[in-house]
Amino acid sequence: MNINAKTQIQEFRSVGTRPVRQDGVDKVTGRARYGADYNMPGQLVGLVLRSPHAHARIKSIDTSAAEALKGVKAVITAADLPDHADGDEGLLEILDNCMARTKARYDGHAVAAVAAIDEATARKALGLIRVDYEVLPHVTDVDEALKSTANVVHEHATSRVDPEQNVPLNVHATEEFGHGDIEAGFAKSDLIVERSFKAEQSHQGYIEPHACVASVNADGTGDLWVTTQGHFSYRIVCAQLLGMDVSKLRVTSSEIGGGFGGKTHVWAEPVALALSRKAGRPVKLTMSREEVFRSTGPTSPASIDVKIGVSNEGVITSAYAHLRYGCGPYSGVWGMLGAMTAFACYDIENVKTIGIDVRINRPKTAAYRAPSAPVAAFAVESVLDEIAQKLDMDPLELRFRNAVKNGSRSSYGPTFGTIGLVEVLEAVKSHPQLNVPLAANQGRGIACGYWFNIGGQTCTTLNIGVDGTATLTIGTVDVGGSRSSMSLVAAEELGIDYDKVKTVIGDTATLGHNDTTEGSRGTFSSSMATINAVKQAIGVLRERAAKMWEIPVDDVVWEKGCARAVGEEHGNLPTLSLAEIAKEAPNTGGPIAGHSEIVAEGVGVSFGAHICDVEVDPETGATKILRYLVVQDAGRAIHPAYVEGQYQGGAVQGIGWALNEEYVYGADGRLQNAGFLDYRIPVCSDLPMIDTVIVEVPNPGHPYGVRGVGETPIVPPLAAVANAISRATGVRMTHVPMSPPRVLAALENAKVT
C-alpha cells in the first residue's frame, strides 16, 4: 500500500500571502449585488402562501378570488407544477417540498403562490386564497417519531434498508459502520462510560434570505438570477422540475450573503419560475426572515447514545454510538454522516455506529456545514471528557493516546493516508491558552473534530488580456473569499502579481458544469482546475513567444511571468514579458487562453481541535466564553486570512448552537421563534476574539497540498463548550443548546439527586 505519498516542499511567491480581497470594496460600499438586488423590466412580485399546520391534508384550494383581484398576474398551486420527475423519487420530493401536492407536511410548507404588480396586491391576493385543510396528527420530536404508535409523516415512508421487516414507519434509513467486535472490546475494558445526548435543531442563519428573479419566455428559454451555492445544480434541478431543456435555462449566481449548506437546495426558485411562466413576465421572489426559518432547511435535531470502553491507560478498546437524526418529512443522509464521523478522530480496534434518519413534521433538513458531525462529536467528545475525568487523565493526553495517524484504519472503513490530527494536538499542547489559570466557576473544555472533503466536477477558464493582465472565470460560487484565493493561485502559476489577476464567477452559459460549493470543495477543486488552466495558457504563451522569436517552442521556458529562450543558440535573447506577448497576440494566432475541465479527485480530510474557556453564573445558568482557540490542519493555506476566517466563523456558529440557537416548536407543531430575536445567534459582544492556529500537513492529492477547511471548524464547538461548562459546574451537560434555563435546571437537578 502506498499511503505515504510525500508532497514536495514548495516555495511560493503569492500563495500564503494575505492581500486585500477583490470583492471587498463592492461589499463594504454596498455596490455588491445580492439575490434581491437585481431587477428585470416589467417584473412582478411573487409571494408564497404557507401552511399554518404541521400536518394536514389539502382537500381543496380556491384561488378564484385571488385571480380576480386587479393587479394579480398569476396564481399557482401544485397543479401548475406537474410531475416531470419520471419516477425519480428524490426529484419528486424536491417538487413536493417546493409546493405541497396532497399534504402540507410542516408548518410553513408552501401551498400556493401569487405574482402581482406590487407587494401590497400580492399580499392581498394571498389573503383571498381559500385552502380547505383536514388537519392530521403530527410529530416533531425525533424520539417520539420513532415510537411505533407515532403518526406517520410520509405515506410512502419506507426504510431503505429493512432487514428485520419491523422498523417503524418514520424511519427513512438506517446505516451502519464499523469493524471488530464491540462486545469483546467492552469485555476487556477497565472503564465503560455510557450516556445519552440530545441536540436541538439549528439553522444556518445566513444573513441574506433566499431571493431570486426568474424569467421564463414563451419559447421555453429562461433566466434565473439567484443567491445560491451552486447555480449549475440549481439549473439542472429547476429545469427538470419545470420540464425545461437544461441548456435553455441560464442561471447567474448573485453575491451570496452566507449559505453554509442551506443554499445547496432549491426552495422557492422553481416556484418563481412557474409563476413567471404562467404570468409571462419576470418575477422577483424574496423570502422574509420568518419564511427562511419556517420553510428552508435547518439541520437535524438529534438524539444520540454513546458507549465507550477504555483501558486504565486510556486506550479505547471499544466504542459504540446509536445516532438518530430528524430529516424533515422526506429522505435524508444525516444518520449516515453522523455514523461515519462520530469516531473518525480515533484509532479504535472495535467500533460500531448506527445512524438513523427519522421523518418528522419539520422543514426538510438541509446540509449545514459538516452536517451531522457537530452533534455526533458533542456526544462522543463529552463521553471522552468524562472518561478523562474518571481516569484522572489530562483530556488532551487521552486524545493523543487514541488519535488516528497515517495508516490508521478509519472508523468508517478506509485506511487514512497523510493526515494531521497528531500535529494539530501538538500545536494545541504548546499553545499558551492551556496555561492560563482558571478561577471559581470557570472551566476549560477540549474537543476534536473531523470532516471529509469532496472534489467533483470543476471548470475554469483563464483569458489573457491585451495588456498582460488575466481574467480567471470559475464556476464554484465564492462563499468565503475563494475568488481572491484563485487569483493568488493563478498569479502563482503565471508568475505575475496578484493584482494583475481578476477572478469572476461565470454563469451557467459561460463554463461547463461545476458542482456546488459544498463539502469544503471550492478552493480545493477550483484551485486544481485553475492550476491546469494556467499551465495550458502558459503552453500557448510559450508557443507565441517562439513565434515572435522564430525559434522552436522547445527552446522556450516560462519563468517569473516571462518567456525565456534557452539553449546555446538563443539563450542570450532578452525575455518576453506576458504583456509583450499579449500585445502581439493578434499577429501570433489570436486570443490567449487556458481551460480546464476536470473531476477533482485526491481530496484530503481535515482534523481540528478546539479549546474553550468559560465562566458559568451558577445563579442564572448563563455562560460567558472567556477564551476560544481553534487549531486545524489546512494542508496548505492559500490565503491564510480566509482560512482563519473559516476557523473563526465555524467556531462562532458552533458556539451559538452550543449556547442558545434552537428551533422551538409548540404543542401545535408550529415554530415559535421564526426570527433572529428569539432564535439567538451570537452577537459580537457575546464573544472573545477567536484565536486560531493553522497547521499545515500538505495533502498529497493536491498540487499545493490544499485541504478543504470550511466545515471542520463547526464540528468541535458543541463538545468543547459542553466540556468546559461541565468542568466549570461539576455537572455533565447532555443537551444542547446549553441555554441559561437548561443549565440552571441541570444544576438544580444535580443538587437534588
Added chain:
Amino acid sequence: MHYSRPNSVAEAVNLLGGNTGNAFILAGGSDLLVRMKGGFVEPSLIVDIKAIAELRQIRATDKGFWIGAAVTCAELGESEMLRAAWPGVVEAANLIGSKQVQGRCTIAGNLCNASPAADSVPALVAAGARVHIVGPNGSRVTAVEDVPLSPGKTSLAPGEMVAAIELDERPAHASDAYIRFIPRTEMDIAVASAGINLTLDADGTIKTARVALGAVAPTVLRVDEAAEALVGTKLETAALERLAETCSAAARPIDDKRGTIAYRKSVVGVLAKRTAELAYKRARANS
C-alpha cells in the same frame, strides 16, 4: 394611510381627536414600524411627534426632571444630570434594542407599547415616575404603573397621548439601578428584570425602597412587600435573601420560548439581589 407631522402638542391632540380610524403615535417607530412591516397593524393615521419642540426636550423643573415623549433613549444617556440623578432609569433606557435602536426609541414609546418585558418601565416604576397625558379633555398626570393594563393595552383613552415623563429630584444618600437577564449580551428582550430605587440614612440604613419587576407578570410588577423587606436594613445577607424570596414569590410568569416559569421565578430573585446591591452602592456614594 395618512401621515402627519404636527409642530405642536395642540395640533397633535387635534389630529388624534378628529380621527375615527386606527391612529398611532410615531415617536422612534422602533415598535410601530416593525409591527406595520409584519402586517400586525394597519394604521389609518400616523401622527409623528418628533417635530414638536417641547416633546424633544429634557428639562430640569422645580420638582425634578421633565422628559419629553420624543426624547430618544440615546439622548437620555447623553444627559449628565439624568445620569447623575437617575442612573437606573438611564441604564434601563440604554439597554433597549441596539445602539441604532436607542438612537430612535423613546421611554414614552417603551411604556405605551405595554410589553411586560419593557426595559425602561420597571426602572421608571421603581423611580416613582409620573406621566403627563394630553387629550381631547385636557391634560392629566398619572403614575407610570397605571399606564400598562395588559400586554399591548394601556389605560390611555381614545385621542390621548403621552406628552412627557417626570422624575423627582434626587436627594442625598439615594440612587437606583436596573438589571435584566438576557441570554445574550445585547439586542435582546428581558427574560426577567428588576428595577430598585433606594433612599438611605446617612449611616446607610435604608429609609425607603421601591422594587419593580419586569417580564414576570402581564404587566410590570411593583412589589411593596419586597420593598418592606429592605426598609430598616443595611442590606445585610438576610435582607437580601428576604428580598429574593418575596420577589420570586410575587412573580407570576408564563412558560414560553424565552424561559420557563421556574427559571423566571428563580432568576428574578437573583436579579433583585444584584440590583439592590448596585443601587445601595450608588446611594452610599451619593453623599
Added chain:
Amino acid sequence: MVDVNVWGSLSTCTDNQKVIQIEATTIRGLLRELVEKYPGAAPWVKRGISVSIDGEIIRDDWSKTLPDDAEIYLIPRMTSG
C-alpha cells in the same frame, strides 16, 4: 480478483459479508460486477457509492484502476454543506 470491503448497511445486500471478491480492474468494472453479483446493491449504486483505493476516496472518476494489492473500501457517496 480484488477484495472489496463493504460498509455495514451495504453488507445486508452482500449476504452479510463484510469483504467480497470482485473480478474488476477499474471502479466502473467493480460497480458493474457488484450489481451483477448482488442485485440488491443496485439502488445503492444508483444513489452513489465512493470507492476508497489505498485510502484515497474516489467519488466520481470511474476510470480509476484498482491495483492488485490495493485496499478497496466502498463507502456512501457524500455531499455536504
